[in-house]
Amino acid sequence: MNKNNESNICILDYGSGNTKSVFNLLSTLSASVKISNSEEDIINATHLVLPGVGAFGGAMGKIRRKIPVDLLENEVLFKQKPFLGICVGMQVLASKGYEHGECEGLGWIAGKTTRLETDINPLPHIGWNNLEIINPSPILDGIDNEYDFYFLHSYAFRPEEENCVVAKTEYGENFVSVIQQKNIFGTQFHPEKSQTTGKLLIYNFLKFNEKE
Amino acid sequence: MKKNRLIPVLLLKDGWLVQSKGFSRHQNLGNPTIAVKRLSEWAADELIYLDISSGEATYDLRRDDLKHPNRHNFLDIIEDVSKCTFMPITVGGNIRSLNDIEDRLKRGADKISINTKPLNDKSFITEAAKEFGAQCIVVSIDTKVINEKHIVMKHGGKEVTDFTAIEWAKISEDMGAGEILLNSVDRDGKRTGYDIPLLTLLSDTVKIPVIALGGVGEWQDFEDALSETNVDAVAAANIFHYTDQSVYLAKKHLFDRGCNVRRPFITNF
Numbered sequence: 001m002n003k004n005n006e007s008n009i010c011i012l013d014y015g016s017g018n019t020k021s022v023f024n025l026l027s028t029l030s031a032s033v034k035i036s037n038s039e040e041d042i043i044n045a046t047h048l049v050l051p052g053v054g055a056f057g058g059a060m061g062k063i064r065r066k067i068p069v070d071l072l073e074n075e076v077l078f079k080q081k082p083f084l085g086i087c088v089g090m091q092v093l094a095s096k097g098y099e100h101g102e103c104e105g106l107g108w109i110a111g112k113t114t115r116l117e118t119d120i121n122p123l124p125h126i127g128w129n130n131l132e133i134i135n136p137s138p139i140l141d142g143i144d145n146e147y148d149f150y151f152l153h154s155y156a157f158r159p160e161e162e163n164c165v166v167a168k169t170e171y172g173e174n175f176v177s178v179i180q181q182k183n184i185f186g187t188q189f190h191p192e193k194s195q196t197t198g199k200l201l202i203y204n205f206l207k208f209n210e211k212e
Numbered sequence: 213m214k215k216n217r218l219i220p221v222l223l224l225k226d227g228w229l230v231q232s233k234g235f236s237r238h239q240n241l242g243n244p245t246i247a248v249k250r251l252s253e254w255a256a257d258e259l260i261y262l263d264i265s266s267g268e269a270t271y272d273l274r275r276d277d278l279k280h281p282n283r284h285n286f287l288d289i290i291e292d293v294s295k296c297t298f299m300p301i302t303v304g305g306n307i308r309s310l311n312d313i314e315d316r317l318k319r320g321a322d323k324i325s326i327n328t329k330p331l332n333d334k335s336f337i338t339e340a341a342k343e344f345g346a347q348c349i350v351v352s353i354d355t356k357v358i359n360e361k362h363i364v365m366k367h368g369g370k371e372v373t374d375f376t377a378i379e380w381a382k383i384s385e386d387m388g389a390g391e392i393l394l395n396s397v398d399r400d401g402k403r404t405g406y407d408i409p410l411l412t413l414l415s416d417t418v419k420i421p422v423i424a425l426g427g428v429g430e431w432q433d434f435e436d437a438l439s440e441t442n443v444d445a446v447a448a449a450n451i452f453h454y455t456d457q458s459v460y461l462a463k464k465h466l467f468d469r470g471c472n473v474r475r476p477f478i479t480n481f
Contacts, residue, residue: 126421195299
């Protein structure tokens with residue numbers, strides 16, 4: 001995988017703590033990676049990444065305080081820039097979240113984020129798990145159901161429309177692990193902790209350009 | 213399906229990677245960052261990085277000559293490590309406060325392993341889990357067989373406590389720990405295999421994931437623990453440092469025998 005020199009990536013930082021590992025991985029694939037919330041950097045970026053560790057409500061509060069959401073929505077929803085949400089960064093795409101009480105999400109993909117329903121397995125779901133691909137997506141180019149990714153979460157995204165579900169994963173129930181709606185992608189797992197497989201997924205994301 | 217994990221453990225003393233025997237004899241194995249790079253290429257599922265220096269250690273990797281930055285403390289080493297590997301890293305050793313945890317997480321650790329501090333003050337587990345999330349807090353338990361009981365040891369296996377391994381594992385779970393790392397002072401560096409009866413009992417007692425450590429002498433020992441007990445992960449230190457492609461070969465052994473592990477492969481970061 002060669003470096004993609006066309007891309008200019010902006011990692012949004014609302015204080016989630018793991019922006020650095022995401023930065024480290026992206027830096028192996030692109031010459032231009034920034035961790036920033038500035039309007040200028042968001043406008044100049046070709047790809048936007050929203051990482052995440054933590055709870056839905058807390059994350060949304062910080063996102064609204066630290067990131068210019070209106071501007072971001074203009075870039076993602078109107079200009080259709082490729083966007084990737086990781087873990088909580090995917091969960092907040094939902095209209096509503098139910099971690100420590102009800103909370104409004106970004107609402108870019110209709111659905112809600114609720115606790116995993118598992119009786120036997122302990123939560124959080126920690127470790128390597130594979131995908132069951134439902135709908136093909138460019139982000140899974142070269143990745144099949146045998147590949148494992150690193151998960152760490154207790155909640156999952158339940159989209160209203162099944163056609164945005166790219167892949168599901170089994171842990172007590174089948175939850176959505178990869179999602180795509182046009183230029184908006186989300187992964188419940190952490191590509192930045194998933195070694196070569198994670199790198200391949202990010203590589204695919206950087207190749208993606210809706211306008212092509 | 214969620215996989216069982218194979219985890220190399222790296223012991224660091226005064227900035228050097230070491231081999232340990234019986235928690236007391238330590239032999240120098242070289243530069244820690246280079247070892248991590250190798251283990252990463254062999255597709256380990258996770259890394260556990262333990263600083264076993266006592267208190268005010270001086271670090272000197274003696275790399276000035278090669279224009280490498282000379283790392284003088286453990287936090288700098290964590291940062292170097294997190295740059296050359298893309299998998300979860302658990303860091304432990306000399307953790308006495310929530311601040312110590314925060315420092316390590318900021319530098320690139322994903323989880324924190326604590327041992328002695330909660331044995332002096334068990335509410336520390338709850339405080340840490342509340343602050344950083346239960347998924348982040350691994351309670352490490354060092355045991356030693358005394359009068360046929362598995363007694364929990366503290367201060368790097370030097371001091372006896374009043375708890376048995378089972379009692380302390382239960383307390384840790386109740387206080388909010390996310391995982392248990394079970395090690396054995398008696399088996400450390402002896403290559404005699406895991407303590408299977410203890411692992412069986414402990415992994416059936418707690419609901420949180422148990423990581424087995426201490427005594428692995430051959431790949432078969434990993435398989436025994438995964439097939440005979442309910443541990444979630446198998447870990448070892450010394451055995452991974454003396455064989456080329458060790459992690460890959462261990463994984464292949466398990467995969468070929470039908471264990472529920474990730475497909476073995478070699479990466480090229």
